[in-house]
């Protein structure tokens with residue numbers, strides 16, 4: 001299994017091109033199931049999760065062509081996928097494919113909406129909590145589907161097609177909102193989704209669905225209205241930049257010191273994280289090319305932060321912020337409000353000499369002047385990258401084991417960081 005070796009202590013300086021967002025690319029690829037025409041997606045990141053979803057869609061009979069580089073393409077430009085679901089040959093998404101990735105469960109929505117049936121294994125994904133799908137099931141039932149759970153599969157049927165309805169989510173759910181939105185596009189009549197998730201990836205998917213002929217208003221706000229249409233058609237859409245990747249590199253620069261341009265990053269997608277970084281002592285400037293992050297000389301200041309749905313501080317940056325705070329000049333508090341078990345990085349950060357105590361959903365981090373490199377391993381994607389950030393700032397060698405989580409969500413991580421002066425390499429065995 002591959003590992004990443006880091007020798008810490010170098011400041012980061014240079015430019016990092018931000019990739020397309022994993023959490024937008026995945027539902028956008030799934031949305032291709034809604035039409036028999038071709039959906040072309042630009043700026044799709046080359047990630048393990050994207051490759052896995054290609055296999056899952058392939059199993060349903062979807063043809064996916066990845067266009068090669070064109071002359072003039074920037075070396076960091078993501079891939080273009082031509083996705084054609086002209087013939088759906090199988091409406092079952094099997095356990096061995098779906099269990100590895102949370103978002104793959106969402107195929108249930110377009111399959112049900114277009115084929116009127118679906119059988120999808122209960123999902124897997126990052127081990128950060130129980131992650132039930134009750135609200136996704138509730139949303140599909142509201143739209144008139146009948147759902148049962150049988151042998152680890154959700155079996156869904158809507159023989160007469162889906163019907164528009166009111167869907168009121170009792171808590172904000174990104175997955176629930178994606179599923180409700182996709183299913184409602186082909187339902188008969190109007191669907192009104194309230195307490196919808198406002199994450200930018202939802203608005204990006206709605207934008208693409210509208211290009212495909214859907215009639216959606218209000219995406220990106222808590223109230224989304226969908227007028228169902230009979231058919232969707234092909235379209236071309238560019239995946240929005242990854243705000244979590246941008247925030248991760250911003251935290252890394254704030255920790256090591258240096259000066260890095262995050263090319264293509266969009267500040268409005270991660271304002272809450274930029275505010276926290278500024279409070280912590282990083283210098284953030286917005287320019288035409290993206291966001292510039294620097295920290296020169298000044299120490300890291302402690303912060304108190306709670307994760308929250310967008311536009312709040314994202315849970316997907318919680319572990320990275322915690323890594324940063326291990327070197328703050330004082331005591332920080334980070335509260336995780338979205339997932340009940342998203343502190344798996346705490347015990348691994350302790351291997352670097354970090355001082356963190358946990359009390360329920362709140363971590364108290366007592367900053368230390370220096371971390372020391374160590375062998376570490378993480379069980380989820382963002383926890384893994386928090387260990388990379390700590391390793392970049394720590395004295396001596398860090399070996400990050402079990403890095404397949406990193407490959408799920410960070411495109412060319414070692415390449416991007418090495419180009420900014422980090423000593424980081426992948427060791428393949």
Ligand SMILES: CC(=O)N[C@H]1[C@@H](OP(=O)(O)OP(=O)(O)OC[C@H]2O[C@@H](n3ccc(=O)[nH]c3=O)[C@H](O)[C@@H]2O)O[C@H](CO)[C@@H](O)[C@@H]1O
Nearest residue numbers: 023103131132133134135136172173174175176316338339
């Ligand atoms: C592929 C993708 O986009 N993943 C993101 C998505 O995950 P995901 O879509 O799984 O997260 P949700 O927003 O759905 O989950 C939020 C909370 O709602 C709960 N819940 C959710 C569904 C349900 O049916 N019942 C229920 O109780 C979850 O357990 C969690 O406590 O949003 C999370 C929150 O921003 C991010 O951390 C993940 O990176």
Ligand SMILES: C=C(OP(=O)(O)O)C(=O)O
Nearest residue numbers: 102103125126316381382
């Ligand atoms: C939790 C994440 O992914 P997933 O929902 O696919 O597990 C993530 O992207 O941080």
